[in-house]
Amino acid sequence: EADIYQTPRYLVIGTGKKITLECSQTMGHDKMYWYQQDPGMELHLIHYSYGVNSTEKGDLSSESTVSRIRTEHFPLTLESARPSHTSQYLCASRANGGNQPQHFGDGTRLSIL
């Protein structure tokens, strides 16, 4: 089991607020990922990182931004939350080398009022 942690688990907040979703892993994994998933729908990759100071946009366009200043930490930020940002956000990481699977944190369920 991978040690990857997300906080908060649940967040209900008003429109216009700045939000940061935290994701940390203690395994020294270089590659980390953020996904967005709506109920009953598939996961969509919104950001990924190959390592420190490396970030890329995913396949689904997102108004969020990410940073990777430390290997273990990959936070996601929404500068001004809107109701359309309501979703579940899942962070994942994978071991280096080979065809490794990704392991997920518990997710953050975000609701913007």
Added chain:
Amino acid sequence: RKEVEQDPGPFNVPEGATVAFNCTYSNSASQSFFWYRQDCRKEPKLLMSVYSSGNEDGRFTAQLNRASQYISLLIRDSKLSDSATYLCVVNKGSNTGKLIFGQGTTLQVKP
């Protein structure tokens, strides 16, 4: 056309039944294949990797057909606790480690 296609179900089966899920993928360059399990409102969890020669883990058997770009998962002797959504997952075929997730097949095991 989606890059990974699955029948969403739901598959409603009695306890003890054998059930099979199928998945097709479009990227012939894909090299890594996985089945994940996702419970309602939870994160996906790795069930098993899928290897070219096929592989088994207890009651679960995964098969890969590269020529047809087809992956299967067989569950024998279904338990109530097997009720979940099963996600077929394929890598992008590059060195990015990026994965493409199918929408999932929902299994409901009834007593």
